[in-house]
Amino acid sequence: MVRRIAAFRSRLLCGGITALLFLLPFLTDSRSLLILLTQIFIFAVFAMSYDLLLGYTGIVSFGHAMFFGIGAYTVGIWMKRGEATTESFLLSILVTIALAALVSYLVGMLSLRLKSHYYAMLTLAFAGLFQVAAEKWRGLTMGNDGFTFSVPDWLRDRETVYFIALFFMIFAFYFLLRFTRSPMGRVLQAIRENEQRTEALGYRVLDYKVAASVLSGILAGLSGLMYGLTLRFVNTSVFSVEITLDVLLMTIIGGVGTLVGGIVGAALIELTHDALTDLAKVHPLFERWIILFGIVYILAVLFFPKGIVGTLQNWRFARPVRREPDAGFEGEKV
Amino acid sequence: MWVRMDIVINLIINGLATGMLLFLLAAGLTLIFGLMHVLNFAHGGLFVWGAYAGVWLYLWTGSFAAGLLGACSAGLLLGFVMERLIIRPVYGDPTRQILITLGVMLVLSELVKVFWGPNQISVPPLDFLEGSWRIGEIVLIKYRVFVITAGVLIFALLQGLLKKTRVGLIIRAGAIHREMVESLGINVKRYFLLVFMLGAALAALAGVLFAPYSGAIYAEMGMEYAILAFIVVVVGGLGSVSGSALAALMVGLASAFMNYFLPDAALAVNMLLMAAVLLFKPSGLFGARR
Amino acid sequence: MLLELRDLHTVIGRHHILQGVSFGVPRGEVTVLLGRNGAGKSTTLRSIMGLSPVVRGEVRFEGEAIQSLPTHVIARKGIGYVPEDMGLFGDLTVEENLKLAMGKEDPPAAERLAWILGLFSDLKMYWRRKSGDLSGGQKQMLSIARAFVQNRSLLLIDEPSKGLSPIMVGKMVEGIREIKERTTILLVEQNFSMARAVGDRFVILDGGRCVHSGPMEELKRDKELQRRFLGIA
Numbered sequence: 017m018v019r020r021i022a023a024f025r026s027r028l029l030c031g032g033i034t035a036l037l038f039l040l041p042f043l044t045d046s047r048s049l050l051i052l053l054t055q056i057f058i059f060a061v062f063a064m065s066y067d068l069l070l071g072y073t074g075i076v077s078f079g080h081a082m083f084f085g086i087g088a089y090t091v092g093i094w095m096k097r098g099e100a101t102t103e104s105f106l107l108s109i110l111v112t113i114a115l116a117a118l119v120s121y122l123v124g125m126l127s128l129r130l131k132s133h134y135y136a137m138l139t140l141a142f143a144g145l146f147q148v149a150a151e152k153w154r155g156l157t158m159g160n161d162g163f164t165f166s167v168p169d170w171l172r173d174r175e176t177v178y179f180i181a182l183f184f185m186i187f188a189f190y191f192l193l194r195f196t197r198s199p200m201g202r203v204l205q206a207i208r209e210n211e212q213r214t215e216a217l218g219y220r221v222l223d224y225k226v227a228a229s230v231l232s233g234i235l236a237g238l239s240g241l242m243y244g245l246t247l248r249f250v251n252t253s254v255f256s257v258e259i260t261l262d263v264l265l266m267t268i269i270g271g272v273g274t275l276v277g278g279i280v281g282a283a284l285i286e287l288t289h290d291a292l293t294d295l296a297k298v299h300p301l302f303e304r305w306i307i308l309f310g311i312v313y314i315l316a317v318l319f320f321p322k323g324i325v326g327t328l329q330n331w332r333f334a335r336p337v338r339r340e341p342d343a344g345f346e347g348e349k350v
Numbered sequence: 351m352w353v354r355m356d357i358v359i360n361l362i363i364n365g366l367a368t369g370m371l372l373f374l375l376a377a378g379l380t381l382i383f384g385l386m387h388v389l390n391f392a393h394g395g396l397f398v399w400g401a402y403a404g405v406w407l408y409l410w411t412g413s414f415a416a417g418l419l420g421a422c423s424a425g426l427l428l429g430f431v432m433e434r435l436i437i438r439p440v441y442g443d444p445t446r447q448i449l450i451t452l453g454v455m456l457v458l459s460e461l462v463k464v465f466w467g468p469n470q471i472s473v474p475p476l477d478f479l480e481g482s483w484r485i486g487e488i489v490l491i492k493y494r495v496f497v498i499t500a501g502v503l504i505f506a507l508l509q510g511l512l513k514k515t516r517v518g519l520i521i522r523a524g525a526i527h528r529e530m531v532e533s534l535g536i537n538v539k540r541y542f543l544l545v546f547m548l549g550a551a552l553a554a555l556a557g558v559l560f561a562p563y564s565g566a567i568y569a570e571m572g573m574e575y576a577i578l579a580f581i582v583v584v585v586g587g588l589g590s591v592s593g594s595a596l597a598a599l600m601v602g603l604a605s606a607f608m609n610y611f612l613p614d615a616a617l618a619v620n621m622l623l624m625a626a627v628l629l630f631k632p633s634g635l636f637g638a639r640r
Numbered sequence: 641m642l643l644e645l646r647d648l649h650t651v652i653g654r655h656h657i658l659q660g661v662s663f664g665v666p667r668g669e670v671t672v673l674l675g676r677n678g679a680g681k682s683t684t685l686r687s688i689m690g691l692s693p694v695v696r697g698e699v700r701f702e703g704e705a706i707q708s709l710p711t712h713v714i715a716r717k718g719i720g721y722v723p724e725d726m727g728l729f730g731d732l733t734v735e736e737n738l739k740l741a742m743g744k745e746d747p748p749a750a751e752r753l754a755w756i757l758g759l760f761s762d763l764k765m766y767w768r769r770k771s772g773d774l775s776g777g778q779k780q781m782l783s784i785a786r787a788f789v790q791n792r793s794l795l796l797i798d799e800p801s802k803g804l805s806p807i808m809v810g811k812m813v814e815g816i817r818e819i820k821e822r823t824t825i826l827l828v829e830q831n832f833s834m835a836r837a838v839g840d841r842f843v844i845l846d847g848g849r850c851v852h853s854g855p856m857e858e859l860k861r862d863k864e865l866q867r868r869f870l871g872i873a
Contacts, residue, residue, distance in 0.1 A: 076448045078391075126625060130632050133389040133588075136448050137580040138628070140391075144577050145621055152614045210653060257573060261456055268449065307464065310457035317450045318439055516739075523729045523740050530727035533689060534741050535715035535790065 037182055041175045050178050051246070056286045057181040058242045061188040063266040063278030065235035071273030072196055073228045074208030076132055079139030081259035082119060082146050083233045087112045087240025089150070089157060092250040095165040102168045112237045120233030124226040147255035162251020177246055184242060185279070188235060192275050195231070204228050258306075265313050271323030280325055285309075356488045361606045367494040367563065369602025370501025374556035375575060376582040376594040377508060378549025384525035384589030385538075385545050387444070388437055391451035393553050394576025395458025400425050400554025401567045402462050405473055414476050414562075421558035422551045428458075429550025433543050455572065462569045470568035473561040497559055504552070505595055512591065521545060525589045577617075578605075581624045587634025596635060641700075642667040642794055642824050643688070648697035648707075650680075650687045657683045659848035660697070665794070665841075670816065670825045672839035672856070674832070674870060679845040681828040682724055685796045688826075689721045690714045701794070720787035724798040724828075726779050730772030734763055734782055737771050741786045749789065756785045759815055777808035781815070788819060795819070798828045813837045832870060836860055844869045 041050060062084060069075045094108035119142075127138045150157045157163075170176060195201050203224050206214045215221045244250050253259070262285060270281020292305040320327055379393050403424035408417030436454055440446040475493065482491045512518035524531045524538045531538050560575075561567050582601050586593030601620050608616040627634060643665040650658035657680050665671045673681045686692040688699055690711040699707040706714050715721070729737055742749050757764050760781040766774060771782055780800055787795050800816070801809045809831070816825065816838045829835040835842070836856060843853040846869055859865060 070445075074445060076445055078452065126628055130628065132444050133383075133448065134584065134628065134632070136391070137389070137584065138624070141577045141580060141621055141624065144573070145617055148617050213653075261452075264449065264452070307457055307460040310453055310460060314436065314450055314453040314457065317446055317453060318436075321446060519732070519736060519740055523732060523736075526729045526731060527727055529691060529711070530723070530729070531740070532711040533691070533715055533721040533723075533727070534786070535712050535743070536740075537710075537712045 034186070038179075041178055047174060050174050052286065052290055054174075054178050054181045054246055055243075056283050057185040058239050058246065059262070059266065059286055060185050060279040060282040061242075062236055062239040062263050063270065063282045064188060064192055064275050065232045065239065066263045066267045067272060067275060067278045068192060068196070068204075068228060068232045068235075070267055071271075071277070072201065072208060073204040073225060074132075074211075075128070075225060075229065076136045077139045077229075077232075078136050078260055079123070079141075079143035079146075080232075080236055080263050081255050081257070082139070082143045083116045083236035084240035084243065084259055084263075085146060085150065085255035086115050086119065087237035087242070088244035088250045088254040090115065090237075091241045091244040092163065092165050093156065095167055096163065100166040100168050102170070105168055105171070109238070109241060112241045113234050116233040116237030117230050120229045121226060124229040125222075128225045128229065129222050143255060143257070143260060147252055150252045150255055157250075157252070160252050162249060162253075164249045167245060167248060171245065181242060181246070184238070189275060189279070192235075196275070200224070200227070261309075261313075265309055267323075268313060268316050268321075269323055271325030271327070271329075272321070274323070274325040274329065277323050277325040281323070284324075357610075359488050361610055362603065363490060363494050363498070365603030365606030366599060367497040367501075367602070368605055369599035370497050371556050371560050371563070372575075372578055372582050372602055373501055373595050373598035374504060374552050374559070375579040376586065376598050377504075377591055378552035379579055380583050380586065380589055380591060380594045381521070381545050382549040383583070385521055385528075386437075386441075386542050387528075388441075388447050389451070389588075390546075390549070391448060391576070392432065392454035392458060393549070393579060394572035394574075395455045396425055396428055396550045396553035397557040397560075397575055397579075398462055398567070398569060398572035399428060399458060400557030401561050401571070402466055402471075402557075403554070404558025405471060405561045405567055406466070408473075408558075408561075417558055417561075418555070421554045425551035425554025426547050428554070429547035430543070432550070433546040437542075437546065455576070459569050459572050462572075468569065470566045472566045473564075475565075476562050479562070493562055497563060500559060504555075505591075508591055517541070517544070578620065581620050583634075584624050585627045585634060587636040590634065590636035593634055593636030641665065642702065643826065644698075644700040645684070645688070646698040646700070648684070648687060648699065649695050650683055650692050651695050652683070652692060657692075657848055658687060661845065661848065661850050662697075663843045663850045663853050665824060665826050667793075667824050668820075669840035670820050670827055670838050671841045671843060672835040673826065673828045673843050673845060674835060675845035676869070676871060677830075680848045681845055682798055684845065685721065685723075685798055685826070685828060688714075688796060689719065715790075715792075718791075718793040720790055720792035720795045722783045722787045722795065722797040722800065724802065726783040728771045728779055728783060728786075731770060733768050734771050734774070735767050737782060737786055738789055741789050743790075748791065752789050752791060756788050756819075759818055760785055777804050777811065780804065780808075780812065784815065784819070788823070792823060794824045794826065796826050796828075799830060800827070801829065801831045801834045809834055832866070 037053070040053070044050075062080070066077070066080050069077055090112045091105070091108045094104050094111065098104035098107070123138060123142055127135045151159050153159075171180075196205070203214065203219055206219075207221055207224060211221055240254060243254070266281030266285050267278055268281070269284060270279070271277025288305075288309075292308075296305070316323065322330060375393065375397055378396075379390060382388055382390050400421040404417035404421030407420035408414050411417075432454060436450055437447070440450055479493045479496050482489050484490075512522055520531065520536055520538070520541055524541060528538055557567075560571075578601060582594055582597045585600065586595070586597030601623070604619055604623065605616050608619050641664040645664070646662050648658050648661040649656070661680070661684055673684060675681055683692050687694050687707075690706075690709060694707045697707065698705050701714075701717055701719065704717070706717060709717075729740070732740070738753065742753065762778050763782055763785060766778065771779065774782065784795075784797065784800065787797075797816075800812050804812065813834060816827070819825065820838070827835070827839065836859070839856040841854065842856050842859045844851050844865075851869065852865060
């Protein structure tokens with residue numbers, strides 16, 4: 017009963033916030049606020065895609081920036097090469113999906129059957145490789161300097177982009193929500209809990225993991241594409257470790273295994289980014305705000321592994337801790 | 351013919367020297383993983399701190415020996431603090447281990463910038479190891495030969511530690527079957543700290559030796575070389591010191607040759623090597639067995 | 641009673657494997673733990689050793705409660721463990737495996753080593769070979785020797801006859817008969833003929849509980865008991 021009331025309350029809250037977000041461009045003139053929120057929406061999808069891997073399937077990837085960068089560069093290159101038309105834009109979306117799927121599939125098949133450490137190492141190395149490739153392949157990417165590009169007219173308007181990003185986030189959220197509650201989503205969670213047992217139950221774990229990795233990669237790629245779209249500029253920083261660390265922070269601080277956590281985390285990190293960058297103009301100490309984040313991150317992993325949303329959920333629905341195993345156990349013996 | 355020959359020899363020396371540095375970095379990583387099942391993503395941070403601490407002391411005192419000592423001490427100290435505060439609480443939880451060590455890597459890299467600024471620091475060559483020897487047409491850069499010698503020496507010392515001492519025996523056995531070592535009455539956790547500090551010191555040493563070799567140190571070198579170290583450790587086999595040695599030399603030589611002939615593809619070649627190993631023999635060249 | 645288990649409950653993950661195991665192991669005898677696959681025999685040994693999580697109940701060794709102590713402390717109190725997979729360090733030589741176990745190489749340890757090598761002479765021949773290269777029976781001998789060399793008052797041995805040829809099983813039986821003169825043994829065995837050859841007492845586990853125990857003679861005579869709990873027609 018308590019659960020139902022609480023669920024109703026949170027639905028109300030979500031509905032209220034969503035309505036507010038929709039009305040916001042009409043309520044305010046602040047361009048920077050719109051831009052900031054757009055960024056938050058985009059990174060929220062990025063974080064949720066990461067949560068799918070880490071929170072739901074239990075896979076640690078250090079190369080998520082790869083997909084982000086693929087999306088950003090794809091839209092950039094397509095717009096620049098193919099003239100800023102809507103057809104090019106739609107094509108770039110398709111290419112992003114294809115590329116992200118391909119890369120995540122290959123990397124996944126190569127190393128997901130091994131221990132988690134290998135996947136983490138490999139993705140770190142691959143992300144590094146992509147960054148180096150982006151730097152060297154100047155013909156395509158203009159190297160470190162990057163390049164600006166234009167987009168179709170209807171996508172120039174800040175408010176249009178804001179709404180697209182908002183829809184993007186809401187769509188991604190609901191899609192992932194349905195997915196994680198589907199039978200397939202449950203298998204992924206079973207894999208996170210106990211991989212060997214899931215394998216023993218007859219599921220081909222590798223296939224599921226690769227599938228999760230591909231889905232996650234595609235969403236991350238699309239968020240990168242959106243990022244490029246809003247900035248109309250891309251350089252090698254989209255492949256950097258900082259991006260991967262950002263998404264790690266967002267997911268962990270927001271709450272692993274709770275999609276909402278990604279949104280909360282993204283909002284928090286982006287807001288703090290913004291605030292600290294302003295403060296940096298006041299005092300140089302704040303230029304090294306990354307350290308602050310790093311320390312908060314370490315503390316989070318140590319003491320609040322469930323993140324903000326996770327901890328809140330625990331408080332709300334905490335049951336008295338039982339000391340003795342009750343009769344409800346399956347009774348399977350070894 | 352002769353011109354090509356001396357270039358080749360130069361490249362080989364280069365490759366071996368780089369290989370030795372990679373070995374120092376990888377040896378610690380592989381030992382820590384072998385015994386503790388912790389993949390220390392912060393290893394690159396220890397590398398860069400060793401470099402900065404060592405170079406700072408070297409520039410301040412004028413003595414490279416002081417720099418070496420400083421680097422090792424920094425490594426030991428950081429290793430101690432890390433193992434106690436960060437690694438201990440997350441034993442047995444690979445996900446949190448991986449996540450937290452990456453966080454430490456970030457903090458260490460940024461701290462370097464806090465203390466020494468974001469720009470790179472150039473390192474003057476060492477007085478007594480400056481220059482080179484000539485043998486006919488062949489030029490042997492003194493510092494590189496020094497690094498190779500140091501690497502061989504440390505390899506020999508490590509092997510001696512592992513094969514001839516009781517501590518080494520416990521470490522080797524613990525890497526194979528930790529539970530069984532405990533069942534024999536040995537408190538393996540006590541050795542965790544030892545191995546972690548040793549690994550950290552090796553990484554720091556690699557950092558300070560790297561400095562005069564490359565002429566400049568910068569905060570990003572931690573992550574760059576950490577990636578190479580991971581490649582070495584995967585190719586050599588997680589947990590095997592001799593595997594790391596062989597793999598390090600392979601990767602070092604590959605890098606040296608690629609950097610000369612096709613510099614853009616250097617990292618890619620090494621990654622292909624890692625991918626090949628993962629496909630065909632994931633336990634690496636020298637994977638351990640029970 | 642050298643060892644006493646009282647209402648031991650062990651839970652691994654979501655499996656409630658031991659559901660109140662209680663029995664005693666008298667000093668100087670060989671107690672055999674019997675039961676069908678999945679009854680919880682190996683888990684019992686592991687729980688005693690602190691390798692599997694005990695959630696309720698007690699394990700008393702020499703009168704002292706040891707169920708919450710770390711494994712290496714339990715070992716030092718005088719319990720040796722020979723696991724089902726033998727737990728050998730494959731890359732290490734026979735010599736290294738034994739040296740690791742011995743710790744201080746004082747005269748009593750040396751004497752025990754000499755004695756057990758006398759019993760399992762094959763090990764002397766393969767002294768410097770990697771233990772991973774040994775045959776199944778030799779590995780089993782090494783595993784037992786390693787536990788014995790440590791001066792433990794209780795040895796927990798898990799299925800020593802598993803996968804061995806009948807000749808090797810015979811050697812194993814002889815070996816255990818000799819060893820039991822010097823130390824107490826708690827043996828897990830599927831092989832009933834081996835169990836009756838070396839055992840003085842029996843304990844039957846079923847469904848995570850101890851369902852019957854007594855002197856081995858009783859079990860040898862009671863065919864009904866054998867059929868019901870051991871599946872021996």
